[in-house]
Amino acid sequence: MHDKWDETVEVLVGEFLTARATRKPSPHTLAAYRRDLRAVGELVAQDHTPPLPLAALPVHALSPRALRAAFARFAGARAAASVHRAWSSWNAFFVFLVAEGVVAGNPMPAVGRPRAPLPSPKPLRGEDTPEVLLASVARADGRQRDPWPERDVAVLALALCAGLRLSELLALRVGSLGGRAGERRVDVAGKGGRPRVVPVEPELDGVLRAYLDSRARRFGARSVRPDSPLLVDRRGEPLRRGGLQYLVDSCYRRAGVGDRVPAGARLHALRHTFATRLAEDGASAAEIMRLLGHASLASSQTYIEVTAAQQRYAVRANRTNRALAGLAGPGSRS
Template sequence: MALSSFIDYLNLERKYSRHTVTAYSRDIESFLDFLDTEYGAMPVTEVSYPLIRSWVVKLGDEGLGNRSVNRKVASLKAYFKFLQKTGVLQQSPLAKHKSLKVRKEIQVPFSGDEIDAVLGELSSSSDFESLRDLAMVSLFYATGMRRSELINLRVKDVDLARRSIKVLGKRNKERIIPLINWLVDILNTYIDQRNQCFGAENDRLLLTNKGENLYDTFVYRTINRYFSKVSQKTKTSPHMLRHTFATHLLNNGADLNGVKELLGHASLASTQVYTHTSMAELSKVYQKAHPRNRSDD
């Protein structure tokens, strides 16, 4: 069965985002290209686990890290599972595959001072670009939305009167996120300026300086540009603002289930990755407050 059928399945039935579908397609094509180069034309029904292992070894030899290799293999595993589901394969050659070990990296969120420094710089100007970038940073930090969700926001999704915003998340699942007054004021100012500059021709909320749709690299570069000035962290991406949103809420006593709903996670397991910093804060409070934790005991 052609790869195109699997892509249609991801788009139409699983309703994955364009970015996710592109990643799946690229990973699987990488493997198919490897097969063509190393073994010639081969039907997918003849692919064996040793062949896949040789691809994995090749990826490692090319300098790809274990995390990236695991992602590629996961894409291939999903493809074989689809072929099994549709009757092309009786059993997936990756049925007993175990992922490569990946060292867990603790992602340190932005500090309050770093957030304040960026917001302070952006608040000092009132031109369209500064207001747009301020709205972008503020939306990430105040709602925890994903980059793709922010890019696809439309003006009609923002309800300033009810202080809420509608977000279209993964697999086209909608969620409503409440807006704090601080963000309402920022969006109100930005939308006024946006409408003066570009009117209603484009209904996307956030636009480029030319009034066009935002795109992934534009958002990444914008966030990285501001935060690399104030932070020594190696990662200054939009996702780090999502991570910061969740961590700051948890550090200030937010319920884990509530944060899960705000982030649009399907399960608590996904949200729990943000709790390590919260545990560090909790430990400090505990060590300081417990009556038995005294140096003279």
């Protein structure tokens, strides 16, 4: 431990980020770690006697007292969510330093962990917005160079009627869809490695079948093998994060509902609309928790089991499903 006691915080932050990169986090996550560690570290360096640049700040200067003072200043002009995230970044940093034998212990519990704020839902605004969006996107737009309404409706429907996150949509395979008629489901690789099963109602099933039929016509039957990605671009390549975000944004523009999308929500607004409508239509908090893949209820730490039948009833009550009827086209239910 002592041979690294005087290493600078900047060097150690670099080592920590390199170690984290081996876990293959998103670029956004790595950037957030770097930003949080530098911001608070620079405040500690400014308060040091004498003041130092971060590149010269030794790790032994990161005392509980110095960190408490730095976090107090850091929190002054920032939202609670940002302060909570920064605390988590520094806690992860110190866990790494302890494991590497650089420091003897983690001072972050003495700094005090801010309470994590509950994010407010950001559903689409307007009572009929999901129906307007789906109906508009289902119509081939002559202004598009290569319209593919079946694919676009399938993407929107999976978010609006199954509540999938962006990363979960990208991880879907054709074989993720399963079950016999009346008991169709989609197997989802959820956040934090938590898999879940979401019921698929006949209307959503019809939309997905119509999409896969259109895909087979475009690229051949081999393109819909069970192990192939479910969502692809117009060249048949797996749809990626940027492409999916652009697709959803273009759907909003074509439907003329861009002003009904909360700032910063984009695809997540569809997932929040799914959850909001479930609640409005009578689903319990436990059912919503299970269907969305949340780790726990906000009001309780108790894990509540919900049967598959209860989950299917909750999805069936989601009135957005009715907007999908007729969009799949003839022969999609065969």
